[in-house]
Amino acid sequence: MTYRREIDGLRALAVLPVILFHAGFPTFSGGFVGVDVFFVISGYLITSIILAERQAGTFTLVGFYERRARRILPALFVVMGVCSVFSWLWLLPSDMKMFSQSLVAVPAFASNILFYLTSSYFEPAAELKPLLHTWSLSVEEQYYLLYPIMLIIAWRFGKRWIVAVLILLTGMSLAAAHYGSTTDPSFTFFLLPTRGWEILIGALVGFHAFRTSTDIPPPTAHSQSSVVRQVLGILGLMLCAYGVWAFDARTPYPSVYTLVPTIGTVCIILFATQETLVGKLLGHTWLVGIGLISYSAYLWHQPLFALARHRSIEPPSNSLLYSLIVASLLLAYLSWKYVETPFRCRQSFTRKQVFTIGVSCSVAFMAFGLIGYFNGGFPNRISNEVIAAQRAQFDELGCMSEMGKYIPVAESCIVGDKRNVRVALLGDSIAGTLSFELGNALASHSLGLVNMSFGHCPPILGVYRVDRGSTHRCPEHNEEAFDYVKERNDIEILIFAGYWTMYVESPLLDIVSSNVRKSTPDDKRIQLIKEAFVNSILRYIKTGKTVIIVYPIPEASRHVPRYLAKQAMFSNGYNSDRDLTISYEAYKARNKETIQVFDSIGEHPNLIRIRPDTIFCNTYIEASCVAHVNGDSVYRDEFHLSNLGARLVVQNIMKHIVSFP
Numbered sequence: 001m002t003y004r005r006e007i008d009g010l011r012a013l014a015v016l017p018v019i020l021f022h023a024g025f026p027t028f029s030g031g032f033v034g035v036d037v038f039f040v041i042s043g044y045l046i047t048s049i050i051l052a053e054r055q056a057g058t059f060t061l062v063g064f065y066e067r068r069a070r071r072i073l074p075a076l077f078v079v080m081g082v083c084s085v086f087s088w089l090w091l092l093p094s095d096m097k098m099f100s101q102s103l104v105a106v107p108a109f110a111s112n113i114l115f116y117l118t119s120s121y122f123e124p125a126a127e128l129k130p131l132l133h134t135w136s137l138s139v140e141e142q143y144y145l146l147y148p149i150m151l152i153i154a155w156r157f158g159k160r161w162i163v164a165v166l167i168l169l170t171g172m173s174l175a176a177a178h179y180g181s182t183t184d185p186s187f188t189f190f191l192l193p194t195r196g197w198e199i200l201i202g203a204l205v206g207f208h209a210f211r212t213s214t215d216i217p218p219p220t221a222h223s224q225s226s227v228v229r230q231v232l233g234i235l236g237l238m239l240c241a242y243g244v245w246a247f248d249a250r251t252p253y254p255s256v257y258t259l260v261p262t263i264g265t266v267c268i269i270l271f272a273t274q275e276t277l278v279g280k281l282l283g284h285t286w287l288v289g290i291g292l293i294s295y296s297a298y299l300w301h302q303p304l305f306a307l308a309r310h311r312s313i314e315p316p317s318n319s320l321l322y323s324l325i326v327a328s329l330l331l332a333y334l335s336w337k338y339v340e341t342p343f344r345c346r347q348s349f350t351r352k353q354v355f356t357i358g359v360s361c362s363v364a365f366m367a368f369g370l371i372g373y374f375n376g377g378f379p380n381r382i383s384n385e386v387i388a389a390q391r392a393q394f395d396e397l398g399c400m401s402e403m404g405k406y407i408p409v410a411e412s413c414i415v416g417d418k419r420n421v422r423v424a425l426l427g428d429s430i431a432g433t434l435s436f437e438l439g440n441a442l443a444s445h446s447l448g449l450v451n452m453s454f455g456h457c458p459p460i461l462g463v464y465r466v467d468r469g470s471t472h473r474c475p476e477h478n479e480e481a482f483d484y485v486k487e488r489n490d491i492e493i494l495i496f497a498g499y500w501t502m503y504v505e506s507p508l509l510d511i512v513s514s515n516v517r518k519s520t521p522d523d524k525r526i527q528l529i530k531e532a533f534v535n536s537i538l539r540y541i542k543t544g545k546t547v548i549i550v551y552p553i554p555e556a557s558r559h560v561p562r563y564l565a566k567q568a569m570f571s572n573g574y575n576s577d578r579d580l581t582i583s584y585e586a587y588k589a590r591n592k593e594t595i596q597v598f599d600s601i602g603e604h605p606n607l608i609r610i611r612p613d614t615i616f617c618n619t620y621i622e623a624s625c626v627a628h629v630n631g632d633s634v635y636r637d638e639f640h641l642s643n644l645g646a647r648l649v650v651q652n653i654m655k656h657i658v659s660f661p
Contacts, residue, residue: 007041008291009282010268014038015294017244019301019328023321024127030247033261035136036198036254037240038298040265042140043202044209050148051210054155064148066351069358071295072137074343075335077361079299080106083130083307084368090310092390092565093377095128100372102131107362109141116190128309133302135190142192143199163207166200173197174256181252194254198262205266229271233278236267296332296340304328313566382569390565392633392642398439400432401454406473409480412452415439421448423493423657424485426459429640430553431497437646438495441654450491452481458503459496461536463529486543493657494540497550499639501594504530530597537598541606548608548653549598552591553641554616554625557582560635561642564628580627584617587625608656615648 014037021031053059080103087099098118105114112135126132154162174197180188188194243261251257272278281287290297304324308316316324342348349357372378379387399413407413414421416439423442425431431453442449456465457474461482465474485491504526540547558580588595601607613625616634620626628634634645641649 004274005288006272006274006279006282007045007269008294009284009287010037010041010265011291011294012287012289013240013282014041015297016290018133018298019325022127022133022302022305023325025321028244029249030244030251032253033240033243033247033258036243036258036261037265038136039140039195039198040202040205040262040269043143043199043204044206044269045202046144046147047203047206048210050151051206061148061152062351064144066354068141068144069354070343070349071340072141073354073358073361074339075296075299076106076134076137077365078335078339079303080131080365083303084365086303086307087130087310088378088381090307091377092310092562092569093379093382093387094390094394095310096377096381097373098377099130100369100377102129102134103365103369104373105369106131106134106138107365109138109145111135112138112142112190112192116186119186128306130303130306132306133298139190139192139195140199143196147199147203163204166204166207170197170200170204173200174259177258178252178255181255185252188254198254198258201262201266202269205269209270226275229273230276230278232267232270233272233276236264236272237278237281239264239267290329293329293332293336296335297328300331300335301325301328304331310566311570313563313570386565386568389568389631389633390561392644393559393561393636395636395643396436397432398435398451400429400435400451401457401477406454406477409452409477409484412450414448414450416442416448417446418448420446421450422490423447423449423495424481424488424491425449425451425453425495425497426481426485427453427495427497427550428457428459428499429453429455430499431459431495431550433636433641434495434497434550434646434650437643437650438653441650442657445654445658447657452477452484453497458498458500459536460503460533461539462532482539485540485545491545493546493548495548495550495653496537496540497553500552500598501591504533504594504597530593533597534601537601537607541604544606546606546608548610548656550610550649550653551598551612552587552594553612553639553645553649554582554587555590555639556580556627556635557638558627559637560627560633561637564631564633581621581624584613584623584625587613587617610649610652612649615652616645 014034016034017028017031018034019031020028021034050059050064053063083099084103087096091099101114101118102111105111111131115129115132115135150165151162154165173193173195177188177194177197180194240261243257243264247253247257247260268278268282272282274280274283301324304327305316305321308320308324312320343354398415399407401407413435415435416423423438425435425438432451432455435449435451435453438449439451454474454477457477459478459481461478463475463478485494537547537549560580563580598609617625620629626634629644632644633642634648636642
């Protein structure tokens with residue numbers, strides 16, 4: 001296979017946006033599309049190599065897997081080893097436990113499965129996972145395990161069948177990805193069945209390129225004019241750039257949107273040859289150099305960012321992030337020169353040595369990871385003060401519906417006295433954080449509660465989350481909940497809580513009946529959403545139930561338990577009250593419109609208002625909203641209440657419930 005400098009340059013343009021995206025720079029909000037570019041390149045190169053070796057009669061499965069091991073494992077194991085050392089020094093036990101899981105999954109090329117299975121509401125942010133980026137390596141290795149075997153089988157039926165099968169699999173995988181991008185985004189993002197089509201597109205490009213260079217070419221194979229190649233090369237570069245700057249976390253992904261960078265990559269591979277403008281650009285010495293070290297750069301950047309975020313009490317500054325980017329490139333060069341290159345040389349390491357080192361390191365990392373996981377993240381490394389400071393993050397939550405873990409309304413959990421259920425809780429995960437303490441408080445009065453909270457779903461009739469897709473059963477759930485409480489005469493009190501301000505002030509909701517978001521300016525749509533809030537509460541009041549609305553809960557400026565634990569672990573004189581609290585004025589400004597919406601409902605004998613600002617703000621700290629009480633966090637993260645915080649709110653709710661006739 002002829003070496004193409006522009007492919008290495010394309011690798012550089014793939015890895016740099018990924019690095020800048022993980023650094024958190026908003027300009028590169030779609031930098032994750034660099035992974036899609038890598039997938040297409042990988043499919044193209046692997047297929048081209050296999051076809052060339054098969055033509056030469058030198059292809060073997062063992063040889064193929066040996067090359068993959070030489071290419072991937074050495075640098076990966078070095079990065080994992082360095083990560084393990086600094087994780088031992090800097091990670092909190094809960095984070096070390098999660099990191100230990102990844103040490104088991106990465107050598108097994110199953111980290112994509114791990115990160116899919118462990119996604120949940122209250123897990124630490126993705127930016128804190130040192131080995132999160134290895135999910136893409138797992139996808140590729142799973143593909144490499146199956147792809148050559150599939151080719152060997154398909155070759156027995158003829159080359160035409162191979163291409164037909166690849167086209168069929170590509171279409172099926174793309175269709176599954178587009179459907180799953182709204183029905184099960186986590187599965188779709190991480191797993192091979194919905195990512196494989198990107199690599200298969202590269203494989204089809206490889207078959208096309210091989211055919212046009214070795215077989216009798218089709219009529220159009222050599223009819224592309226220089227102008228067409230120039231235009232299509234530029235188009236390909238523009239498509240990739242568009243994805244980097246136009247896509248963001250709200251883009252359903254992977255889906256048909258992913259065709260933008262993948263088709264762009266195909267155009268570059270097929271048409272941006274060395275004599276074109278794009279080919280010359282990608283063949284520049286600097287880009288080729290970065291492309292050569294792109295694999296190591298990809299390996300190093302995420303651990304550097306994640307470990308820096310673990311070590312810093314404050315979010316890393318831009319200057320630190322820029323320094324880490326430079327450091328990742330320097331480390332990439334060193335590992336390319338002294339790790340990758342020697343291991344690719346058969347004279348330096350024999351096949352037996354490569355496999356022996358690979359198996360030995362895999363077993364060692366997996367053993368260490370298993371011990372760390374079952375040991376709870378090696379908590380003996382950390383003082384009891386640090387562990388106590390973070391405890392609120394893992395407070396008892398109780399059961400509630402989540403996306404992918406839906407609980408039908410009729411099967412909703414009951415807490416407290418199950419023989420005397422007179423209270424219902426409706427809302428999103430904010431409401432869910434109240435359920436445990438509400439259950440305890442109600443049980444002491446021989447009362448029970450049915451918990452119908454549903455994550456990401458405001459308890460407002462007639463609206464849906466536009467960012468959650470049609471299978472997020474929010475509208476149906478709310479209608480079923482309304483019918484349920486209306487028909488249950490024994491349920492007399494309804495408690496509503498939610499992340500109200502996010503719903504009122506952001507473009508996350510739409511009206512079910514009219515789909516106004518696509519036809520109405522945001523200011524008009526938001527007004528309709530506000531009216532839906534009011535009308536929904538009034539409908540519940542008309543059922544004759546007593547309605548308790550918990551007004552917006554103050555948000556902290558940091559992940560409070562993690563901040564307190566890191567302060568205890570890396571004490572350097574920070575004033576946690578100053579750094580964690582927000583001013584009361586900021587709370588009122590942030591929630592002004594939401595409060596006005598709820599106030600506009602007016603007075604009603606069956607309506608009770610709970611105002612958390614009177615509990616948390618201007619009470620413990622003058623002119624500020626408290627984040628912890630004597631070192632005990634009132635939050636489990638930035639805005640979900642801990643059991644202590646929930647208890648303070650529940651005490652106010654219970655004053656009204658116990659006086660209820």
